[in-house]
Amino acid sequence: MNRNLIRCLIFCSIFLSINCSGQSRKPVGGGCEGCEAIFEFGEKTLTNVDTLPEFDNSEPKLKLTGTVFQQDGKTPAKDVILYIYHTDPTGIYPKKGNETGWAKRHGYLRGWVKTDQSGHYAFYTFRPAAYPDRSDPEHIHLTVKESDKNEYYLDDFVFGNDPILTDKKRKLLSNRGGSGIGNPQPESGMLTFRRDIILGLNIPGYE
Numbered sequence: 001m002n003r004n005l006i007r008c009l010i011f012c013s014i015f016l017s018i019n020c021s022g023q024s025r026k027p028v029g030g031g032c033e034g035c036e037a038i039f040e041f042g043e044k045t046l047t048n049v050d051t052l053p054e055f056d057n058s059e060p061k062l063k064l065t066g067t068v069f070q071q072d073g074k075t076p077a078k079d080v081i082l083y084i085y086h087t088d089p090t091g092i093y094p095k096k097g098n099e100t101g102w103a104k105r106h107g108y109l110r111g112w113v114k115t116d117q118s119g120h121y122a123f124y125t126f127r128p129a130a131y132p133d134r135s136d137p138e139h140i141h142l143t144v145k146e147s148d149k150n151e152y153y154l155d156d157f158v159f160g161n162d163p164i165l166t167d168k169k170r171k172l173l174s175n176r177g178g179s180g181i182g183n184p185q186p187e188s189g190m191l192t193f194r195r196d197i198i199l200g201l202n203i204p205g206y207e
Contacts (some may be wrong), residue, residue: 027177028205029152036152038083038101038112038143046081048112051124053108058089058126061190064140064157065122068115071200076119082097083147084157086128087138106141109179125193127184130164137165144177144199152203155180157193176202 036093055061064084068077085106088094090125093107103110109128113121130138154177160163172181176198184191200206 003169023113024203025116026204027150028200028207029150030204032143032153033149034102034105035072035143035151035153037085037106037110038081038103038145040103041083041112044112046112048113048116048120049122049124050111051115052084052111052126054088055124055126060127062125062127062184063122063187063190064195065120065192066195066197067119068121068144068197068199072196073198073201075150076115076117077146077199078115078117079147080115082113082115082121082123082197083110083143083145084123084125084140086125086140087131089126089129091129091132095157124190127159130162134164137162139168142177142180143196146199149206152176154178154197157195158183159184161195174202177200 019028019178068080068082069075070077085093086109088109093105094109095104095107099108109125111123111125113123115121119137128138128140130136137158142154143151144154155173155175157180160181165181170181177199178195178201180195182193182195184193
């Protein structure tokens with residue numbers, strides 16, 4: 001076989017391989033400033049439960065829990081990493097002064113879980129305060145990482161009884177992963193916020 005033809009075939013094979021590989025890694029979810037923080041759990045072994053700093057001495061205590069489902073909304077999704085962070089009772093993202101990475105912005109009130117075989121997750125924390133200027137409702141940021149996708153953000157956890165969460169603000173929510181609005185109920189001495197998540201729901205570029 002002609003050497004030039006062989007070279008051409010090899011080149012085309014490499015090109016197609018790179019092109020297809022690039023397509024399979026096409027980012028989903030659009031821009032996501034700070035989503036890389038989902039990888040900042042360090043040496044910690046992730047389970048489906050995490051307790052955030054200040055849980056023991058803060059009120060009202062809050063449990064965020066639910067099930068993560070695959071795109072069909074029925075099949076539990078295992079080994080999905082969830083990352084959350086939120087403000088303290090004064091409405092700021094508190095820092096200790098030695099932060100690195102995205103902790104410089106997000107503060108130290110943050111946590112990570114990896115869903116179990118049943119897709120279950122739980123975070124133990126407390127209800128955060130709104131920003132001091134009350135420009136946004138009380139909220140808890142949420143990022144997700146699937147094994148075969150890049151990290152992307154979901155709608156924040158927000159509270160249905162928060163007066164700052166007006167009808168106008170509700171209409172602006174994108175419902176990424178499903179609605180993030182919840183009405184925590186008292187259970188076992190704390191508030192329980194139940195939220196199921198559907199991967200890919202209302203996420204741009206998701207296949």
